Amino acid sequence: MGRFHRDDARAFVSRAIAPGVGVWLAILGIGALLTGPFRGLARDEEAVNRVLADERNPTWNTITMLWSHIGNTEYVIGVCVLVTAVLLWRTRDWRWSVVPAIAISLQATIFVIATAIIGRPRPTVEHLDPAPPTSSYPSGHVGASTALYLVLALMAGRIARPWLRWLTTVLCLLLPLLVTYARLYRGMHHVTDVAVGMLNGIGCALLAYGWWRHRSRAASAEQLPAPVVPVVQPRGAGEQA
Template sequence: MSFLTRYTDDRSRPTAGSALRDGFLRAILPAVVLWAAIVGVGFLIKGPLGGLPSEETVSKDAQSLRTATWDSVTMVWSHIGNTEYVIAVCVLAVGLIWWRTREWWVAIIPAIAISLQATVFVIATTIVGRPRPHVPHLDPAPPTSSYPSGHVGASTALYLTFAMLAQRIEHAVLRRVVTTVFLIIPLLVAWARLYRGMHHLTDIIVGALNGIVCALLAWAYLRRKNA
């Protein structure tokens, strides 16, 4: 059984109880380990590594590229990762997938991914409390700290699950195009957050890793035959 085709290779319907049990053991508990690792890296950056002063140079280099046109373009890209947009897109996708497939255990995968990501992010950012880059910020700064990037984490978790779900598309060319678009979107959000001075480079990298791991945990949350 291929990891990407685990839900098409095995279409058996789980009970709600078994799905909850599998979700706890295969998604929530590993997410706790992920959270601990992210917090540990955050304390390492703020402590022994002294906040990685060289990252300020990266942020200033990104600032030097600003133009009115790119300010407008990156504003759109940045908003893709806003909490309200991520939740709205996720709810719409869950409803659409559920309606089209009648497989609730597959439809909820994006919701599991962004829920895991958000939980890890909110607790980690509160504990670590890293200041944002010392450059002009083009977006309103949310109350959370700079590390890790919630926008990047949320968009990565959501659109990576969409990319995996897109492997069900039978038309090969359409499948590749849709998958590529879904994989590019988090990269646009990441660049926008760096360009707009909202995060250090490591905030973005760790945010992306948070999203990737949470998407993979969500995809694997349900036990399938031989997987």
């Protein structure tokens, strides 16, 4: 299972927190452009929202409601806690087990601060979901589901059975796409909102997984036995060559 080491915290700061600040600054910069010089882009984007709104019907309203729920905070946290508990039980490796929690925590922190600062209005179509207190940019549903399920797809590479590994990977990659479409269909976000939300999730998933890979290699190196160096005894003065 391993134990917490001071280097784990240092690596977390240097390989997750510090680059996470960079992701946050990039998202703020894009948001400032979308609500400033490129404000008119929102009108063009809403054409997509209006087309989707015009094609709504009861069947797809129900289907997209279920897809949208995949990105809800309570669902994401619930799946993360369940997966973390199962991984810890099966592997006894705490570093491996907390990777999903790191991914969604980074994403949520970046999202909450960015959406509070940017404050972009939601599309001017009927909203089929209750609008949370956060603004439209970036999409928290898309970001959270991408961070969680992308990191699970990366972790699925360690599943021994090929059919289960591929099934898990495909399913985990599909779910964020369903959430993305649902949030657009239900009038909750502009196209750029979900695009940047997905980029946020991708970045946080890669940072969390990269932290584990770095600490895993370091922990393995620490456990390797010291190399045995043969000692050559000098020949005595009386020994013959």
